[in-house]
Amino acid sequence: MTGFTLTLKSAPALRLDVRGVTPNAFASLSAAEVERLPLAHGNAFVPLAEFFTVAPRRDDTLLLQGDLSRCDFVGWQMNGGTLIAEGSVGDYAGGAMSAGTLTVKGHAADLAACEMAGGTLDIAGHVGDFAAGTLPGSMDGMRGGSLLVRGNAGARFGDRMRRGTALIFGDAGEFLASRMVAGTIAIAGRAGAHVGYGMRRGSVVFAGPAPGLAPTFVPAGAGAPVFWQLLARDLARHGGAFGSLAARGFERHLGDVAAAGKGELIVVR
Template sequence: MRLIVIKPKVEFVVTVEAELTPDLAEKDVEEVKKFKVYYGKDLVELGELFEVTKEGDDKKLLLDGDFSRVKWIGCRMSDGEIVVKGSVGANCGAYMAGGKIVIEGDADDWLGAEMEDGEIVVRGNAGNLVGCAYYGDATGMSGGKITIEGNAGNYIGEKMSGGEIEIKGNAGDFIGTEMKGGTIIIHGSCGFVGGDMKAGEIRIGGEFELVPTFAKTDDGWTGDVNVKGEGVVKRL
């Protein structure tokens, strides 16, 4: 096993769809360069768009540069580690089953969508739909942990059934919508919380708007009573 370093050769004019996982570190460099990715609508080899080198002996990818237009990084990964020295595009860590992703910049929408296990850490900000279910699917994140050290957008943890999302800054609206389990922790403020929430727990340090269909309890609120929910919302 070895550490693979991947660097963009150019500034991308369209998005790249590349399911880059630590499994690539078990291949030799020439194999990695031939790994197929989409550049817009065109199927190309990874080596056409990125420089690929090997260093060390860990099952690890080091993505060095701006990957903000690269989608599906870490999709379905089950072990190993990815470190991104920059920002990432949409769907990073989708369906993730294990391992760790560290993003030193920002993350686009759908971070950790439907992830089952593992850990994602974002040093910057994240977009919308963190830990959510894809449209038409019944269940979002079911396990693992996502930590966002900055702010995040709307629809955090929609339909999540397990795991933990922690946001150290602020978040947007519709937090925990249709949530079925797991924990969301927001240290800052956010908008509307808990719509159609059935189970799980949301803890908030700052200001927030609670949908009116929650009942007050000794240490917070429970609901959403419209769906006979037993979710818990409380202050940190």
């Protein structure tokens, strides 16, 4: 397997759909074949070489260079390998990916990790709205894997999330974990209003400031020390504000009882 470095020549005039630009898809292709791959640009399909220069690499990594903020679907349905985007990316980054590692060294726009099922998506900057959420019209959000957001997150983070682990090292917008079904979200910064709206199950850990809790979340009647130690140690490997969780106390609140939910908001002291 041979990797490639794709360098953006200039910002595309319209949104550029880069679905299909993944390590496994390129594994058996030559540089000339990669250059001929069609990318959707507006309502037309244009060869990849119109936008990127293509250079083979000595390793298996697929490296995207340049400001990719007008490039959508980076890492879409990625099923293995290593993909690195050295600039900011557009919408749907890591959407529906099932394996591999996608690293974004800038920001990601809306719907990052939507319906993600496996692998790791590591974003150095901020993400927009509906990260780890659902595709429009779908019922299930993130379904597995790990999402790391080193900056802040927009609104509706983890909407309808069903499985997996998502960490926010900064702040989050309103409706964090709305309609969450299962999985784990941890946040080091502040959360906006309406945390856990319609939450059914799952866990949200607040390692930083305590959030404003809705009256539809009630204090848990019993502790869960064994569960907490297991969860805290799993989150601690990511460092930052999560590194010391196992040594800290916590309070559990259950809900959203207005939706007959059994989720938990864990406020770390």
